Amino acid sequence: MKARTFEQGIHPRYNKELTAGKAFKLASQPEEVIIPLQQHIGAPAKPLVKKGDIVNLGQKIGQATGFVSADIHASVSGEVLAVEKVNGSLSVKIKNDFEDRQDESIKAKGDLKDLSAEELKDIVKEAGIVGMGGATFPTHVKVSIPEGKNVDKVILNGAECEPYLTVDHRTMVEQAEKVIYGLQALMKMVDAKEGYIGVEVNKPDAIKSMQQAIKAEDKISVVPLEVKYPQGGEKQLIKAILDQEVPSGGLPLDVGVVVNNIGTAVAITDAIQVGMPLVERTVTVTGAVKNPQNLIFRIGTPLSQLIEESGGFIGTPGKVILGGPMMGQAQSNLDLPATKGTSGILVLSKDELGAYPEAGPCIRCARCVDACPAKLLPTALVNLTKADMNLKLQDYHVLDCIECGSCTYVCPANIEILQWVKLGKENLQAELRKSE
Amino acid sequence: MSNRTQLTVSPGPHVRSKESTSNIMFNVVLALLPTTLTAIYYFGSSALMLIIACSITAVATEALFQKLRGIPVTIGDFSALVTGLLLALTLPPELPIWMAIVGSIIAIALGKQVFGGLGYNFFNPALVGRAFLLASFPVAMTTWKLIDVTSSATPLGADNPTAIALKDLFLGRVGGSLGETSAVAIILGGLYLLYKGYIDWRVPAGYLGTVAVLTTFVGKGGPIFHLLAGGLMLGAFFMATDMVTTPVTKKGRWIFGIGCGILLVIIRVYGGLPEGVLYSILLMNMFVPIIDKYTLPRAFGEVKING
Numbered sequence: 001m002k003a004r005t006f007e008q009g010i011h012p013r014y015n016k017e018l019t020a021g022k023a024f025k026l027a028s029q030p031e032e033v034i035i036p037l038q039q040h041i042g043a044p045a046k047p048l049v050k051k052g053d054i055v056n057l058g059q060k061i062g063q064a065t066g067f068v069s070a071d072i073h074a075s076v077s078g079e080v081l082a083v084e085k086v087n088g089s090l091s092v093k094i095k096n097d098f099e100d101r102q103d104e105s106i107k108a109k110g111d112l113k114d115l116s117a118e119e120l121k122d123i124v125k126e127a128g129i130v131g132m133g134g135a136t137f138p139t140h141v142k143v144s145i146p147e148g149k150n151v152d153k154v155i156l157n158g159a160e161c162e163p164y165l166t167v168d169h170r171t172m173v174e175q176a177e178k179v180i181y182g183l184q185a186l187m188k189m190v191d192a193k194e195g196y197i198g199v200e201v202n203k204p205d206a207i208k209s210m211q212q213a214i215k216a217e218d219k220i221s222v223v224p225l226e227v228k229y230p231q232g233g234e235k236q237l238i239k240a241i242l243d244q245e246v247p248s249g250g251l252p253l254d255v256g257v258v259v260n261n262i263g264t265a266v267a268i269t270d271a272i273q274v275g276m277p278l279v280e281r282t283v284t285v286t287g288a289v290k291n292p293q294n295l296i297f298r299i300g301t302p303l304s305q306l307i308e309e310s311g312g313f314i315g316t317p318g319k320v321i322l323g324g325p326m327m328g329q330a331q332s333n334l335d336l337p338a339t340k341g342t343s344g345i346l347v348l349s350k351d352e353l354g355a356y357p358e359a360g361p362c363i364r365c366a367r368c369v370d371a372c373p374a375k376l377l378p379t380a381l382v383n384l385t386k387a388d389m390n391l392k393l394q395d396y397h398v399l400d401c402i403e404c405g406s407c408t409y410v411c412p413a414n415i416e417i418l419q420w421v422k423l424g425k426e427n428l429q430a431e432l433r434k435s436e
Numbered sequence: 437m438s439n440r441t442q443l444t445v446s447p448g449p450h451v452r453s454k455e456s457t458s459n460i461m462f463n464v465v466l467a468l469l470p471t472t473l474t475a476i477y478y479f480g481s482s483a484l485m486l487i488i489a490c491s492i493t494a495v496a497t498e499a500l501f502q503k504l505r506g507i508p509v510t511i512g513d514f515s516a517l518v519t520g521l522l523l524a525l526t527l528p529p530e531l532p533i534w535m536a537i538v539g540s541i542i543a544i545a546l547g548k549q550v551f552g553g554l555g556y557n558f559f560n561p562a563l564v565g566r567a568f569l570l571a572s573f574p575v576a577m578t579t580w581k582l583i584d585v586t587s588s589a590t591p592l593g594a595d596n597p598t599a600i601a602l603k604d605l606f607l608g609r610v611g612g613s614l615g616e617t618s619a620v621a622i623i624l625g626g627l628y629l630l631y632k633g634y635i636d637w638r639v640p641a642g643y644l645g646t647v648a649v650l651t652t653f654v655g656k657g658g659p660i661f662h663l664l665a666g667g668l669m670l671g672a673f674f675m676a677t678d679m680v681t682t683p684v685t686k687k688g689r690w691i692f693g694i695g696c697g698i699l700l701v702i703i704r705v706y707g708g709l710p711e712g713v714l715y716s717i718l719l720m721n722m723f724v725p726i727i728d729k730y731t732l733p734r735a736f737g738e739v740k741i742n743g
Binding site: 010012013163235239245246247248249250316317318319320321325326327328329330331332334346348350353356357360361362363364365366367369373374375376377379380395396397400405406408409410411412413414416418419 | 442443444445446447448449450451452453455456457459460510513515552553554555556634636679680682684685728732733734735736737738739
């Protein structure tokens with residue numbers, strides 16, 4: 001079967017060999033977890049506990065506020081030390097008693113075929129599950145299909161196109177059954193007839209493992225994808241697998257598709273089969289660390305501990321990135337916790353970082369134009385933004401930018417194209433609000 | 437672990453390709469080597485002197501202008517060297533050195549720096565320099581020394597163009613400007629740039645293709661003669677492909693190349709000038725902003741919802 005893909009995109013160095021062959025290890029539990037009440041896109045959860053409370057593993061400690069929000073659960077058992085702002089975000093600090101005393105609410109929810117779509121959505125909501133690829137959009141919102149829309153396909157995103165990261169890869173190799181079970185649950189939730197799992201061909205063992213797991217399934221197919229960034233962007237994924245384009249300004253729903261991450265599917269499976277809410281997740285700790293590896297950690301474990309657990313830094317660290325090197329966020333404070341959205345902790349050493357590149361003039365080489373997966377003219381967007389021609393940006397479809405950073409990656413003049421484009425988007429949106 | 441003060445925080449992407457402006461420009465210089473060496477081989481020291489004079493002058497002019505403007509001197513990006521070298525390759529071998537120096541100053545000063553330097557110029561700087569020289573010193577600029585005969589006109593100026601063996605045009609055994617002589621050397625460099633992805637095949641394909649098709653029907657000499665004669669090959673592979681002064685869209689590059697081809701044939705066949713490469717490209721340079729504007733690619737998902 002020929003690997004499928006979208007048009008344009010880039011080929012960064014993947015560097016996945018550091019951890020691709022390493023099975024998940026359980027990270028040791030921390031003495032103390034810091035659990036932010038906002039680990040998702042949407043409104044922060046409201047704390048349900050106070051200082052001095054004794055909490056159990058899996059106990060709900062934060063209640064979602066509003067529809068686009070997510071519940072938060074204790075990832076260890078122990079005593080609440082404080083409910084306070086940590087780095088600007090209200091968080092629950094729990095002193096771990098290392099007893100892993102499970103909350104009584106935790107029990108298996110029954111057989112998939114006996115659960116209705118509504119019950120399944122409730123389970124997902126109660127488990128505080130969010131998109132685990134890094135976007136952290138609440139999953140129960142994603143599977144609530146608005147009136148008038150019809151979804152007939154669910155795609156699981158196993159492309160894992162960000163360089164360095166290997167958690168989805170390992171999950172597909174080690175937990176294929178759980179992935180399929182989660183996909184079936186998702187299909188039931190949105191009443192979809194077909195399921196797809198897109199996997200880049202640089203993960204042959206994952207493709208094989210998934211194909212093995214779907215042998216008895218006739219509604220689910222595994223689709224090998226070309227190795228190219230950003231193959232895991234949901235619009236790019238839909239284009240590759242179904243050859244359909246999500247209309248400009250639209251959502252996958254508009255072409256009858258819901259896209260979810262591999263890790264999200266497994267979290268759903270755990271919520272149904274065990275009843276355990278989202279209290280742990282997988283992370284690739286990699287780059288300039290002595291022992292790069294894939295870990296399963298309790299939500300709220302300090303970043304520093306996960307780095308220590310991976311042997312500590314090699315040389316002087318220059319940058320610590322949460323997520324992958326293309327779309328991840330640089331972090332300066334390693335006392336902060338790893339959360340529901342932390343799919344990677346990538347350390348770049350001071351040496352490989354080098355001097356921050358000085359931007360030169362655009363020589364109109366059009367590498368950004370050729371790379372852009374949204375088929376925009378990034379160089380023109382930069383010029384329009386600089387010239388403050390914000391409404392004009394609309395003619396150039398600036399809002400269709402998916403912020404993948406391919407333009408900045410290829411720019412020979414080191415121009416921070418993506419930053420300019422993001423600014424242009426904000427300026428345009430502000431202008432549009434004004435004229436409303 | 438108290439490393440927090442030492443960690444860099446900057447926006448992504450956190451990895452970048454190794455490509456750089458200076459590397460691209462350096463590769464253009466490399467690609468011009470076969471043509472440069474051929475010129476020196478055929479025309480000897482006079483060619484060598486012109487090449488050195490133009491190159492040094494271009495780089496020095498760039499540095500001087502940047503000093504005067506109080507901005508960082510960026511001659512290390514090789515772009516001025518490319519301009520100087522290209523200009524030299526469009527000059528007749530017997531041109532007095534001082535004229536070449538004047539042309540090179542104009543190329544950088546008027547062709548590039550007055551617009552704001554690299555990336556901001558509308559016209560190909562080397563061609564601006566050549567246009568200036570052609571207007572100022574028309575006789576010196578159109579006197580050619582034939583390789584083993586005495587002086588004569590460029591093949592395009594000959595009464596009976598077909599009398600010149602196509603093989604000689606191909607290999608370079610004809611009179612003409614330094615870089616016009618050998619099509620083989622130019623194509624070699626052009627293929628290298630295509631292979632490295634530094635030029636878009638659509639431009640030379642559109643340019644050369646249009647000339648080939650049109651000269652099948654109009655003018656004397658036929659398509660192969662017109663493709664090989666004059667500065668067309670050099671223009672198609674090294675000047676019409678200049679990143680700064682050509683469209684960024686793929687459709688735009690087709691239009692640019694085809695437009696150059698049409699203009700070239702009009703000038704060569706119906707115009708008063710023997711050569712049309714220079715003005716065909718300079719004229720099309722002016723259309724670049726408008727071409728880009730009207731050839732916006734269809735954005736991903738660009739349809740009306742439910743439309």
